[in-house]
Amino acid sequence: MLWPTLTGRGWNPWAELERLQREMNRLFESYSGNAAPSEFPAVNIWTNSDGVVLTAEVPGIKTEDLDIAVQDDTVTIRGSRPREELKDGETWLRRERGAGAFVRSFSLPFSVDADKVTATYRNGVLELTLPRAEADKPKRIAVNTE
Amino acid sequence: MADQLQKRPTEQPVKMQEKAEQTPLYAPDVDIFEREDAYVIVADVPGVDRDSVEIDLDRNVLTLRAHLATGAPEGYELTYREYRSGDFERVFTLGNEIDRDAVEASIRDGVLRLTLPKVTEAKPRKITVQAG
Numbered sequence: 305m306l307w308p309t310l311t312g313r314g315w316n317p318w319a320e321l322e323r324l325q326r327e328m329n330r331l332f333e334s335y336s337g338n339a340a341p342s343e344f345p346a347v348n349i350w351t352n353s354d355g356v357v358l359t360a361e362v363p364g365i366k367t368e369d370l371d372i373a374v375q376d377d378t379v380t381i382r383g384s385r386p387r388e389e390l391k392d393g394e395t396w397l398r399r400e401r402g403a404g405a406f407v408r409s410f411s412l413p414f415s416v417d418a419d420k421v422t423a424t425y426r427n428g429v430l431e432l433t434l435p436r437a438e439a440d441k442p443k444r445i446a447v448n449t450e
Numbered sequence: 451m452a453d454q455l456q457k458r459p460t461e462q463p464v465k466m467q468e469k470a471e472q473t474p475l476y477a478p479d480v481d482i483f484e485r486e487d488a489y490v491i492v493a494d495v496p497g498v499d500r501d502s503v504e505i506d507l508d509r510n511v512l513t514l515r516a517h518l519a520t521g522a523p524e525g526y527e528l529t530y531r532e533y534r535s536g537d538f539e540r541v542f543t544l545g546n547e548i549d550r551d552a553v554e555a556s557i558r559d560g561v562l563r564l565t566l567p568k569v570t571e572a573k574p575r576k577i578t579v580q581a582g
Contacts, residue, residue, distance in 0.1 A: 335578075347530075348528060348530065349523065350528050350529065352526045362560075363495065396483050398480060401492065401494055414527075418514070425559070427496065428494070428559045429497045429521070429560065
């Protein structure tokens with residue numbers, strides 16, 4: 305053993321290395337796990353056999369500034385988030401909230417019945433219900449016996 | 451709403467460890483600006499409603515907590531995820547002491563807006579000694 309094994313209060317280089325390794329792991333974990341979404345707004349998609357529900361975090365937006373378009377299997381969300389403006393005598397201490405125009409487009413694995421799409425906006429979360437077009441639904445075929 | 455503590459409207463209290471696993475904690479994005487007489491904090495807390503915001507003020511240290519209200523759509527399974535739902539928490543240390551009775555808070559469309567008036571410092575009084 306190159307390094308004397310020290311117990312108690314002594315300096316232990318291996319423990320030091322392990323600690324360093326843990327720190328590094330934590331650093332990388334925080335990058336992969338908690339990284340801010342690169343695109344705005346962040347979206348989750350929920351599925352069942354009748355269609356999908358798309359939820360998006362878009363806080364602080366007016367519904368008239370949101371534009372949702374559905375064509376065949378593609379849904380597009382467009383909008384713009386207002387920038388916080390300062391009045392006279394006010395100074396910024398911190399500015400983290402993003403602002404400006406955004407657009408996101410998603411291709412779904414089926415055609416959407418555009419007439420039946422519903423959209424709600426509540427507490428800064430947009431929820432789109434996108435039902436699968438009737439013509440696109442799988443048909444169940446009964447097998448006749450003779 | 452400013453300085454009272456509100457209990458989270460959840461079911462029975464769960465064990466600390468379980469709670470930590472179930473609800474991740476996120477730091478909300480904030481804009482902060484300062485006026486001569488107040489600080490204003492604007493925080494993005496999507497999915498949070500009025501009743502689940504908790505603001506705690508201890509002199510010039512402000513703790514902001516918000517519990518997520520939005521649940522999963524019923525009958526659907528999550529198939530693609532870019533964000534996780536959780537609670538928000540962030541602590542701020544402000545340069546001045548805050549007048550806690552005058553704090554204003556409002557929430558709209560997932561954006562929390564706090565106005566925190568500074569304590570107006572007592573002006574030093576001049577005491578004149580009168581000759582008797």
